[in-house]
Amino acid sequence: MKKLIVSPSPHLLSGNSTSNIMFDMIVALFPALLVGIYVFGPRALIVTCVCVATCMLSEFLIRKLMRRSNTISDFSAIVTGILLAFNLPPQIPLWVAVIGSVFAIVVVKQLFGGIGQNFANPAIAARIFLVVSFGTYMTSWTEPFAYRYGLDATASATPLTDLANTKTLDLLLGNTSGCIGEISALALLIGGIYLVIRRVINPLVPFTFIGTVFVFTWVLGEDPVKQILAGGLMLGAIFMATDYSTTPATLKGKIIFAFGCGVITTLIRVFGSYPEGVSFAILLMNLITPLIDRITATKPVGTGGTNRV
Amino acid sequence: MNYLKAFTKGLIKENPVLVMLLGTCPTLAVTTLAINGLGMGLATTFVLVCSNVVISLLKRVIPKEVRLPSFIVIIAGFVTFVSFMLQSYLPDLYNALGVFLSLITVNCIILGRAEMFASKNNVAASALDGLGMGLGFTFALLCIGIIREILGSGSIFGFSLGGWFEPIGFFVTPAGGFFVFGVVIAVVNIFSNYKMSSKKFGCQNCPNSAACQADSKKEAHES
Numbered sequence: 001m002k003k004l005i006v007s008p009s010p011h012l013l014s015g016n017s018t019s020n021i022m023f024d025m026i027v028a029l030f031p032a033l034l035v036g037i038y039v040f041g042p043r044a045l046i047v048t049c050v051c052v053a054t055c056m057l058s059e060f061l062i063r064k065l066m067r068r069s070n071t072i073s074d075f076s077a078i079v080t081g082i083l084l085a086f087n088l089p090p091q092i093p094l095w096v097a098v099i100g101s102v103f104a105i106v107v108v109k110q111l112f113g114g115i116g117q118n119f120a121n122p123a124i125a126a127r128i129f130l131v132v133s134f135g136t137y138m139t140s141w142t143e144p145f146a147y148r149y150g151l152d153a154t155a156s157a158t159p160l161t162d163l164a165n166t167k168t169l170d171l172l173l174g175n176t177s178g179c180i181g182e183i184s185a186l187a188l189l190i191g192g193i194y195l196v197i198r199r200v201i202n203p204l205v206p207f208t209f210i211g212t213v214f215v216f217t218w219v220l221g222e223d224p225v226k227q228i229l230a231g232g233l234m235l236g237a238i239f240m241a242t243d244y245s246t247t248p249a250t251l252k253g254k255i256i257f258a259f260g261c262g263v264i265t266t267l268i269r270v271f272g273s274y275p276e277g278v279s280f281a282i283l284l285m286n287l288i289t290p291l292i293d294r295i296t297a298t299k300p301v302g303t304g305g306t307n308r309v
Numbered sequence: 310m311n312y313l314k315a316f317t318k319g320l321i322k323e324n325p326v327l328v329m330l331l332g333t334c335p336t337l338a339v340t341t342l343a344i345n346g347l348g349m350g351l352a353t354t355f356v357l358v359c360s361n362v363v364i365s366l367l368k369r370v371i372p373k374e375v376r377l378p379s380f381i382v383i384i385a386g387f388v389t390f391v392s393f394m395l396q397s398y399l400p401d402l403y404n405a406l407g408v409f410l411s412l413i414t415v416n417c418i419i420l421g422r423a424e425m426f427a428s429k430n431n432v433a434a435s436a437l438d439g440l441g442m443g444l445g446f447t448f449a450l451l452c453i454g455i456i457r458e459i460l461g462s463g464s465i466f467g468f469s470l471g472g473w474f475e476p477i478g479f480f481v482t483p484a485g486g487f488f489v490f491g492v493v494i495a496v497v498n499i500f501s502n503y504k505m506s507s508k509k510f511g512c513q514n515c516p517n518s519a520a521c522q523a524d525s526k527k528e529a530h531e532s
Contacts, residue, residue, distance in 0.1 A: 132478055133480075
């Protein structure tokens with residue numbers, strides 16, 4: 001006779017776990033990583049490995065130091081490491097990458113309670129920390145395929161500062177200068193489609209984010225197609241604006257979040273002194289996520305719509 | 310009031326910046342360099358001691374209804390004096406502190422001590438209280454200033470650490486100031502007796518409890 005099992009809710013389990021989701025993220029980031037290594041050479045792989053290794057080591061050590069259970073096996077530190085590396089120029093000094101990784105994990109993530117508790121995306125916050133601290137290193141770009149001709153870091157403008165002379169196809173395939181992971185819009189889109197199929201992210205978020213930038217840059221007289229393909233927009237919209245712990249919980253909230261990101265990105269790109277605004281936009285919207293959550297909280301049935309959370 | 314306690318409580322246990330979180334504006338604004346933090350701290354200490362002494366002397370003369378304006382006038386007088394002295398003898402520091410020197414007048418630590426302590430205690434205790442609080446303020450500003458100067462500018466009291474150290478610009482920005490401020494508060498909380506445990510948390514554990522509860526007792530008695 002079958003035993004009767006008594007258990008508390010939830011009774012329906014999706015089979016998803018943090019490590020499954022993080023593993024999907026790593027798979028989805030792979031096409032962009034391969035393009036980065038192909039375009040910028042082994043240096044891109046070294047930077048990525050240094051970031052991932054430092055993130056994992058700092059996660060392990062800080063959890064030990066704080067005498068908390070170790071969360072290293074959920075792969076989230078690997079994702080943070082890859083995302084941070086994707087946001088760095090390929091010729092970044094490795095010690096700068098190490099400082100950024102330690103800042104991301106120790107300060108942004110673990111000091112606020114670790115995975116699920118952090119208020120800002122660790123990779124985004126670390127990138128902004130490095131931009132503010134080491135502006136020269138963070139804006140020294142490399143020409144694509146420079147490593148094949150034995151050239152060192154040649155300072156070239158990013159596509160965003162010289163959009164008129166950049167071909168749309170180059171932006172799509174990644175034949176351009178920029179951060180390691182942001183150059184090829186196509187590779188990032190492939191990763192994004194994989195995440196949507198695996199139901200890790202909601203496609204409406206990147207769609208709203210990118211759509212908002214498209215519409216507003218168009219209205220402001222820029223070339224909208226190039227605007228959405230260049231810079232870190234695809235990377236930010238697909239992989240960072242969809243982070244679980246730092247974005248609103250409800251669909252309505254997510255749409256507001258993505259729309260805000262798009263507006264701020266456009267404003268910084270068109271009117272601001274920095275050429276790229278995606279990371280600032282996501283960080284600012286991360287900060288007001290609790291407020292968005294508050295105004296979009298679903299009301300329990302029967303409370304007459306006056307329920308306050 | 311124990312004179313030794315009046316002096317020492319301001320250093321760590323009731324540190325005005327790190328425990329009571331008063332005077333945050335000058336703390337964040339002038340601590341990009343250690344020397345500015347030290348200068349600001351000592352200038353404030355001087356004003357604090359002098360105003361505490363004068364207010365303690367005048368505590369029976371000042372009518373209760375207009376005590377705050379009277380305190381401010383006394384404090385502003387000493388601030389003007391310090392400001393002229395610095396402009397005359399230490400013009401570099403005067404320029405570095407800028408508007409924040411005049412803003413010592415509205416530093417809530419000074420008005421707070423006048424209201425909480427000097428207007429209720431004798432002259433010697435008030436002077437020691439002002440000195441302790443002032444040195445606690447200076448200590449906090451110096452700590453934050455040294456950390457921010459080393460990390461943000463790669464120097465200490467203006468002496469460069471050498472080319473091997475790459476300054477981290479973040480620590481010169483206001484965000485870096487808040488960050489270092491928070492970390493120093495956390496460290497002081499670890500090493501001070503003041504802990505937020507559920508057992509000790511409550512009115513009697515607040516650093517201001519002595520003055521505050523004496524106040525409410527007096528008011529209850531008067532009414």
